Amino acid sequence: EDKVVQSPLSLVVHEGDTVTLNCSYEVTNFRSLLWYKQEKKAPTFLFMLTSSGIEKKSGRLSSILDKKELSSILNITATQTGDSAIYLCAVGGGADGLTFGKGTHLIIQP
């Protein structure tokens, strides 16, 4: 059975801090790892990673995949209150859908 573990499950930091969110996985026939941000209801797509060692960036967010360690990190620099959300990690493998972790609940304090 495919499995995704995220850490920490919750994190409180101050505005301006840098945070690193972790995701590890066990999946048959790994094809991709995805990060989503869920603020109110609908998770919104951030990154899809398929190759090890290639960093993807979007503004203050970046992510990288390590296939040898079966893990990925999501970095957010110079955090803002608008970054407060649940960050979901998911993997695509043998099943037709994605397997999700429990998410990291990130709170940015002013």
Added chain:
Amino acid sequence: ETGVTQTPRHLVMGMTNKKSLKCEQHLGHNAMYWYKQSAKKPLELMFVYNFKEQTENNSVPSRFSPECPNSSHLFLHLHTLQPEDSALYLCASSLETGANVLTFGAGSRLTVL
């Protein structure tokens, strides 16, 4: 608005009621999904449809009955639910099944009394 629309946004029902959740996507995708999101649990994949054909049923109880009349519409028919079925039900779509990017709807918040 993500291009995936779910109705109703909120639903309260008794254990003997029959109701349906509806999902519609305007993205030209061929695959549609139902996920269940409960507090402190990962999103749970329930059903997958590809070109209207069900390709995955993740051991979901028969009180949940999906219907996919075409690639743009997906329903989840609910009957004789239990209080533990209370959750956020998320619909998603993707270009095709596999490790594709899923686009989610805003969800239907279900409360079973």
